[in-house]
């Protein structure tokens with residue numbers, strides 16, 4: 001990058017908020033996906049105006065810019081594929097306004113997701129979306145990926161809570177989108193255009209989120225099964241019985257053992273699968289719902305059903321689920337984690353299909369995920385240095401995505417397309433769907449400088 005451009009970056013951000021040393025670039029060359037590209041500079045804005053000045057500069061000198069929260073994305077979204085500048089949002093962490101009367105909170109986009117709940121709790125409120133990465137992902141990253149989480153089944157995902165956004169458009173204009181009102185139909189829902197936009201259309205600098213009252217009571221239970229099929233069938237049966245648990249997480253035997261080896265969370269090593277189930281609300285209704293859950297679990301031959309008797313017991317169960325990915329990551333040198341998602345009713349077929357694919361290609365797999373919303377995380381455990389194993393794994397991934405599409409599902413429930421799933425997107429949404437995305441991108445970013453090369457290629461762009 002030309003020295004004159006770096007000098008301008010220093011003028012905008014100050015020396016302490018600009019990095020250009022080679023060793024520093026390495027730290028911003030990857031996220032949680034297995035790809036690495038080093039940027040030429042990293043900048044840390046502290047105001048929306050600085051982001052606007054950066055984009056005006058980038059547009060003038062035609063340098064690519066890749067937004068980044070905490071780099072916890074699982075689809076390669078924050079990797080600076082075409083080099084240029086990484087715009088790291090993790091120093092924009094202010095709480096702008098907490099408005100309990102209207103159950104709203106406005107924050108800067110770099111705030112860590114889990115920093116919201118302690119503030120909201122002061123007024124008996126909480127922020128429902130809770131990705132497994134809640135302790136380190138940023139709110140801006142959550143909005144850009146439309147992150148889901150463990151409570152998605154009952155409470156929905158990030159898009160259900162976004163009320164207003166401040167966005168810097170690729171040419172530097174600052175726009176405020178959405179409204180703080182409960183109802184708002186003045187124009188298109190433009191704020192939602194940026195939810196799940198994966199940093200391709202604009203940089204989110206401020207977010208106003210809706211909050212909900214904290215449920216008065218929670219019942220948490222672990223249902224243990226001898227067969228994967230029984231566990232998968234139980235998920236559909238619980239919903240069919242009229243209960244919407246706040247959490248219904250699935251973990252298979254490989255995941256349970258990986259967790260227990262990583263950290264003792266009291267999970268059974270010999271079960272083929274478990275479901276971690278939580279109901280919440282008024283005490284009597286949460287308990288009554290758990291009785292129905294138990295009846296469905298028992299109908300499906302569960303070998304054991306334990307209701308947590310204390311907060312400590314509950315926390316131990318959830319701690320196991322939260323470390324599942326890290327635990328699986330410690331089994332082999334690398335992993336490929338997917339989030340193909342299907343309707344709940346075909347979950348047993350999906351689980352059977354994943355296992356058949358892993359066996360066909362002789363790849364180790366651990367399956368866990370948000371079973372209540374059909375969002376499984378089949379995780380292939382591999383060694384990237386073993387080219388032959390990698391070739392088998394890529395074929396397994398191809399078949400996995402095709403299986404999800406054949407079952408009327410989707411190639412991504414929450415991790416986004418980024419780089420990882422780019423080759424599969426057209427299969428899902430068709431050529432006409434890709435053209436709509438390209439048209440939107442061109443409208444916002446005519447020079448294709450904001451996070452280029454992600455999600456889809458622009459016409460003429462090399463794949």
Ligand SMILES: Cc1cc2nc3c(=O)[nH]c(=O)nc-3n(C[C@H](O)[C@H](O)[C@H](O)COP(=O)(O)OP(=O)(O)OC[C@H]3O[C@@H](n4cnc5c(N)ncnc54)[C@H](O)[C@@H]3O)c2cc1C
Pocket residue numbers: 031032066067068069070071072073074076077078089109110130131132133136137138139140141142143144145146147148149150198199200202203204205325326414415418451
């Ligand atoms: C252990 C673990 C568990 C996880 N569990 C879940 C889960 O349960 N549910 C789930 O949905 N995801 C999960 N994830 C994935 C990841 O945490 C989410 O996608 C999260 O939203 C990414 O946030 P981030 O701040 O790290 O964003 P990054 O990874 O830095 O960026 C993600 C994308 O958003 C863009 N972006 C970031 N900030 C902005 C901004 N301010 N404006 C515009 N674009 C921006 C980037 O360009 C990139 O395309 C998990 C990841 C890990 C490692």
